[in-house]
Amino acid sequence: MTPEADPEPHDAAPQPDPNEAVVPDTPDTVDSRFRGATDCHVHLMPARLMAAIRDSLHDVAGWEFPHPVDRESMEGFLRGHGVARYCALPYAHKPGIAADLNDWVLARAAESEMCVPFATVHGEDRVGEVVRDAFEAGARGLKFQCPVQECGPADPRLDPAFELAAEYDRPVLFHAGTAPMFEDSPHVGVDQFRTFCESYPTVRACSAHMGTFEHEQFFDVLRDHENAYLDTCFAMSTAAPESMGFDPATVPDDVFEEFAGRVMYGSDYPNIPHEYADERSHLLSRDLSEGAFEALFRGAADRFLALD
Template sequence: MTDPFSDVTDAHVHLMPERLMAAIRGALTDEAGWTFPAPAAQREMERALRAQGVTRYVALPYAHKPGIARELNEWLVERCAASEMAVPFATVHGDDDVRAVVREAFEAGARGLKFQCPVQRCAPDDPRLDPAYELAAEYDRPVLFHAGTAPMFEDSPHVGLDRFEAFVDSYPEVRACCAHMGTYEASGFVDLAREAESVFLDTCVAMSAAAPEYLDFDPASVPDAVFEDLAGRVMYGSDYPNVPYPYEDERAHLLSRDLSPEAFDALFRGAAANFLGEA
């Protein structure tokens, strides 16, 4: 088995301009009371990730309002081009010129799309996003959604298993990941992943040792069999740097599991390669 502390792909990392990142962290502090020990500047982030055995990370933006996605995507693709670690994703708001913004991002090198559904107020099955999904199919690019109700979105109409499943039914050819293991509907998202080979999950926050304290979710409620049965479609992710606990806590519970070498390898490396269309 490859050492789980080396050559890791972190499939869920946020890379954004300084002012936007500060605003996001401020909102999380106000709403959840979280504070953030990790640096948010790219160079310091990458140094910290390398120290944890991460050699590659998926860099995720999101556009909380119309009119900012194009510039944000350009900024992120440029920053990732200068990095040996970063894999750029793009975003778009439902009220933008969706097709034009996404095509430009893909042509510039973006490897996928990210939607923070409750913040962006666009559900996975929002028809405004159909042009983005059509391009994702055309360019063979995956889509990563915050489509679950955690940590504070249980009343949001833009998230939930039904909205994600409607997307999967409409675009079965597009690889789609639900972040945070789909919490707080983790069992339903796991069942959907068992049924649909295009569905991926990532572990960020929900599978951390800190999840009971910060997410009010017990990671042990997801059995080891899930990681074995869905090996190759459950990706390790951290939500770094916007987590209120040390990076080590993100992996502590995962590493305590009694998984096969193959499942560990898929979790920390192989599933991300599958999601990105490299396998």
């Protein structure tokens, strides 16, 4: 969801004190339908890079961030909100940083019982080498912030990464949609995501943010490709109308029933300018079956990650 950021920010927007973060729920107040959830869209990156990302978002959108960025505080917060596991998603906004960034995420994951580490690579890197090293070291998937990295699902430079994803049975999570500010980017859009699904039919591929603003066309891709997924982050939050100009109520309940097992809960935490509960409150207000809720908050992520 993030625009390009300089990893060494100057005059960055003030960062929060973790001790002043939004107070987590207590176990008694977490909705039983959500408790034990997997958050498939969390950003865990070095503090300087996170500060740069937040500074950039503050400049572009005016957002302020009440959430901590260090692993221990993040995990304590997520656990307090009922999350049992999360996917840590890095991305490399320029060449030459992906390998070190992947190593950093993997090291943090080794200290954690909650973290499922993903890796990234830039199109100008030695793509195959970076990705193979990350997979061999334990990365469970790949993340691409396509408009920021300027390399999308149909970029031939990334073919070595996609071929390795197929070889290692690792999923790929793309920011492939145009929201919230990327409608003019040549690196996103439903056509590119569809091309990927056609070219790599065995690779589980997710488009973040429910595919907004082309969500209806992304639903068609899911109908045509059994390994295509969406995540809900930001777009299905109660904050979406104000923060990204999208009303989550325009997505009918039957979408979550039809694609149960292929729509995953995600939040974009900690880089969200609203309370964490806003990410799930609209979803929990929907009239869904027990099976659809189970799939949304747990089962779809299990399937995406190929976990028993």
